[in-house]
Amino acid sequence: MESAIELPECPVCLQAYDWTETVPRVLACGHSACEACLAALPIPRPNLPDAVRCPACTQLVPLPRSHGPSALPKNLDLLRFSSSSSSPSPVPKSKPNPNPNPSPSPDFLTLPWTQSLLPAWKHSILPQDALSRTSVGAATTTDISTATISSPLGRPWCFRKNQRVSLFPINTSPFSSSLSSTEPSQWFRLSYTMRVLEALYQLGDGVRDELGFLVDASIRHQRGLCKVFGLWMGGEQENSRLCLVCERFDRSLADVLREGKMFGGGGGVDSGDPLYNFGMVGMELCEAVMGLHSQGVVCGCLALSCFFFDDFGHCLLDVNQVLLSGRGIREDVGAMDFRKGCDGPNLAESTAFISPEVLFSLFRKDVANDSGFDASVGYGSDVWSLACILVMILLGNANLAAELVESFSGILAEGGCKNFAEVYDVWKENAISKLEALLLDRKLESLLQILASCLSYQPESRPRVIDIWHCICSLFTNTCADDSAASDVLVGKENVLCWLVLGRICSLLHKEADSILPSQGNDNISGDIPDEDMLGSNESNADHLQQGQDDSNLDKGLHDGGLRSVTLQGHHDCVTGLAIGGGFLLSSSFDKTINVWSLQDFSHIQSWSGHEHRVMAIVVVDDTSQPICISGDSGSGIFIWTISTSLGKEPLKKWYEHNDWRYSGIHSLAVSATGFLYSGSGDKSIKAWSLQDYSLSCTLTGHKSTVSSLAVADGILYSGSWDGTIRLWWLHDHSPLSILGNETPENLAPVLSLSIGNNLLVSSYENGFLKMWRNDALVRSEQIQSGAIFALHLDKKWIFTGGWDKIISIKEFSQNELEMDIKTIGSVTCDSVITSLLYWHGKLFVGFSNREIKMYCYES
Template sequence: MEEAEPPECPVCLQPYDAVSAIPRVLTCGHTTCEACLKQLPNPFPNTIRCTVCTLLVKFLNCPSSLPKNLDLLHFSSALQNRHRTKEKIVNSPSPHPPGTKHFPPTVNSWSYEVYRKWKKWILPEDCISIVEFGSESDGGGVCGTVLKYFESDHVIGSVLKEGETVGLFVIGVFVEDQANSKYFNSSYESRIAAVLCRMKEEDKTQLEVILCASLRVNNVGKAYGFWYNEDDKCVYIVFEKFKSPNLNCVLKQKESEEGDLSTDEIRGMAMLGLEACEILSRLNSEGLIIGFLSASSFGFDDFGRVCIDLSKILNTGTRLNMAVRRGFKDSEVDLFQEDYVFISPEMLLHFLVKDGFDLDLGKSRYEVGSASDVWSLACLLVRCIVGKSFLEEIEPFLNSVVNGTKDKTGCDYSDRPVITELWRCMRELIIKPQFDTGLVLKQDVKKEKSGQSVVLGELCYIVEKTDINKEVGEDVEPSVDGDVAESMSIGQVKCTEMKGHLDCITGLAIGGGFLFSSSYDKIVRVWSLQDFTHVHSFKGHDHRITALVFVDGAQQLCISGDNEGVICIWEANPPFSELPLKKLYEAKDWRYSGIHAMAVSGTTQHLYTGGGDKLVKAWSLQDYTISCSMSGHKSVVSSLVVSESVLFSGSWDGTVRLWSLVDHSPVAVLGQDILGNVASVSSLCADRHLLFVGHENGSIKIWHNDVLLKSIETHKGAVFSICKKGKWLFSGGWDKTISVQEISEDVLEMEATPIGSIACNSTITALAYWNGKIFVGQADRIIKVYHGM
């Protein structure tokens, strides 16, 4: 077969492509590149003369508003792949079974229910960037900067401003085989959901309480949501970070000055403690117990009021946990060198128990509660007033707590004052009792029972529990020929290649136990669905085949149409014949030609074709005559699909028209009142009352009857094919990726959750789903089958 020349513009003679020479279709049906249309003279206002037929056509001086010639882009892509491919072209299908490639495993799986619960907390992928890792003297942790403005959905007033600094705390690592990324790439959202799914239910409950409490309590660093960093594969909670220096910086400044604190400075420290007591009291009422505080935990807002930085506390807790673990093994707890961390004895014992140390607590009694925060805050305030000498006194005490667990002497840490008592002491330092006219607070605060409150330090363990490199198959049993979408989440997927075509694949149809494929090589090939081997070839077209359907009726048929308006009808039962049963010919028009789309109605026994003449034709499958022609589209009819007694036709004019299958009368028009540039319809898929419309700009619009439910940006370039099975939506196109999404069943709250994508090495031109397998037709002549193991 002679090497075909790439299609080129009739004016500049440059080959068409999707960047520099974009083919645009004029209203007369001919094509010229976008760059030339800008240069052609306008004989009259809003008109231009076609360079091919010389007709005067309407032109609004905006070439981008004209539809692209997707057929030429298809053909151009196929030729580009052919030139790049150096492998030898096989003239006949291989008699041997095709090879099978296995996906590398991934251990992460997630559920739509988890994603739906937490989706409001997921931040955009490109809104945060890590700028630095905090030093231990500053409380440790990771800092990030906001790249673009973002307003949170879950609370009014939570706004991330561009250039703002935020605190980050890692809650888990997305574990994935590095080699797997060349096949199946999990989506940004699914990676976050996978980490959340790996958490235990009690961990997720604690996480939810912490996030909500950060929004309800004033003067606490707000939690904006979750963000996934591709570089280190970690999922972070993004927290508000205070711009002013923290208390640690204030202490260092005071230590550089000589002399003791003055009376006014002591009262200032008391005011600080007063505000800290009020914040901790509100956190305790939300069920949050910190149990360890440091100087870097407290910051100041723009008005000089004390605030608690949750990201600093969480990162300090992680380091503290490691120090406690190391200190217990070394018989010394070294916690106060840089950050002035004050951990209550009961929290220290809690950490040790959590770390799995087999402790004989003997007579020790401890209960982590609001009194733990009293002890920690009181120590911090004393440290601020007394100075470093206090560290020398408190460190041996904590070492004695650890040693007490070893020698079984024990101690009672359960009897502690409540936080209102500490608040009263701070108030008396500021206002003398005889001048204090405020109401006396009652001391009837109920103490919490063990296990009722959420300990903030618990979050320090979550990253350790989610970062688990499990062997594949430990939790999930691999299925035999399982559903491809279900198998993708656990990595149990195979890819089989079917080779034999000599040019770009243009259509796939399944029926009668066979896969039928059409191509620009003018041949329809038949493949076995059992072992994916080639069975037969239909040869009857003299031009490029552009559309293919299967008819499952009293007589099973395979029908193909080409770019010259010729329709070939083949018997789809073995033994297959070389010649078609019937050939149909559309009336030729020198301006318009070719069939772009076909669909079949089993109820009315009609074949529907759409093409360059802007008409939708109904052909009777009884006598093979044209029953009627449906007009209304203003450009090429590119896609057809039948569902629920309705025929849907998509066009390059950007609209979808609905036709009644009863009398072929128009029912509705979708998309004609949508503002903006024309986005040609490149593919359709219908599932009961839902319609999925793929456009050449990469978007997919979801319609319910005549109501637009959702518009999603899934691809970079035209969406050439869509198919849906159950809750799974597959789409592929110009960007060489197959997008996998989970569609919610609730029409009122329609959600399209991105699961991930499959990277292909060529443009995807056709998709078909059957028995848990997804069949992919590509521009490089190859058909791929993805199926579960």
């Protein structure tokens, strides 16, 4: 049964063509659209005001805006057909798609941490060359090393040159990539950023959340806190440790007290009343602790070594020192066998003030339940530690912490803590009595009262840090800010988001200690705090809380699979080109042959011989009923080969571009959908050949040296030359369009390779530079290798480069209308110079100067 005639219509407005309103106008590519729609099409590029993108084939074609679409010829055939009253003819059926739902092409490398972690952490990873170590501490997890900034860094880090920083080793064992246990680790190496991300990925959600809270707290509340800059991993070795980088100053509060400059008893840091100096320092100590509390972070212990004086004499809290103190306490507690009374590291030697409830929380549940605490660990624990430091400063008693902890250890070593409250009361009364003798004579009863309440055994009986700050402020200054607005800024969050000493960072030394974490519901810590409250509900921390939730689903990444390489041997000289067509891999070589390889088992099928000179380039036409391979040699010979199951050994057609011995023949080939073959030659020209009769259509001139690379996309021919420029030509009439790269002629280097995709042009150069162009504008230029980059391939989100340095660089890019993001994923170390690259369906084919071809792929 014959169906009704389907009239031709505009591909934009879908209206049928007629002689009045929707007149079809023919574009240079051969497609048509109505005048109104052509006039409304936007300018595709700022530098192409007289061009449009064809709505049918998306090629860029010229459109004289000054004359309008009416200057284009009418499509009279379409108009006659539309107005014809001839009998209808059946509409031809389109060829059915044998695979209507093709499976997506696999990625070359599956890195689960790339998508889940990079967006949240990319601004917290310091460059590898940013730091220069001044000490080699951090060789173990019981010390902090120091470093200096090698060169100034701008946003988001805002480093100054020679600034000192401290490095806290987050992971307790050297980092080992998940690729290290596989055989391909001998040749594949993750980039620095990817190694940092994998180290983060291996640490787990809990550690990442805590690190995120610390970085956020430093950014949002900088007053009173040493700035946390981010993460850094040093050295080229895979077994280096991941470190947290924090601002560092030379003089700590412990150093000041060791120098004998007591704030309360006699002699101060500066001239004047020592108690006034105590007031200034005490307020800054409170502000430092409140800075963390305002972000929902609880330290759990404090020591004099945790506070440093900056260049202006202000007291700041060093988060790295808090973590180091906490890890040391966890190590000492974990080494003690309370049931059997075995000796372990002496906890009493610790100089950190750790509140009773935190100390008991570190022990077994049965011991903690006997402690008599009614509340969970919270901000009150830091209040107790802060008060102890203030008392220690006033009394000048450096053994204050050791006296109490020694009593703790003695009771706990006996296996119980029923007498602990009595021992604690004796210690507290001793400290308060000494304070009374000092403070009552100076009429500082309010300070004595609040310090006594801070030392209460029960955490809920202790005041807030802001109450201590208000008390000191009212006693020692005349500008006390006691209004409610100030209180709202300095008060802690309603819910605690992160415990440092009780958290996962400090517990990395002891995996069995994970059972005491609040997130796992230990009764003596989090019985009153729901899991969602413990982790925090404010949206500002959502990135760090959500980034690891899908990690279990992503473990199918490198852990369940691996990298694989296959070597293909068959050539007798340097491999010059790679192509895929007709279901085969084709390779050309200086040995004057073209080899055909199976894509199933990568076996060698046969060789095509016939060239009398080195084969320099090959290209495949695979969108026809009969796929063909076209090869060009250094003697200007062009050969056409039929790709079929029979694989005949004789060329279908051959001819020579010219017979001029002065030039080096053909260097590059490209084909267009318009039916032309383009050859770039040593005679500085580009020749266009018709694929219908293989005749020379025209010659494109303009380059000043050998045309080394050709590429076709969106109706434009791109040509790269040894003269350092890239020229653009219209495909419809082969007229010149524009020139790229000639803005700085003094810095020009020979163009060696071109690749186009996703509206992005990438070019590689002899000096190791890689340049990226979008809409004919240079958007990125960087030197990624020290030698020439001979091979380049761009495919969707992957950029592969290789050359003289014998290293394949693997980059991943993403872009939108406003920005483009490129990250280096890793590199492949090779044994020979890389001369050609081809990426196809998750497999990377590499041609080398040592006659080999290798296939790299990732198998899950």
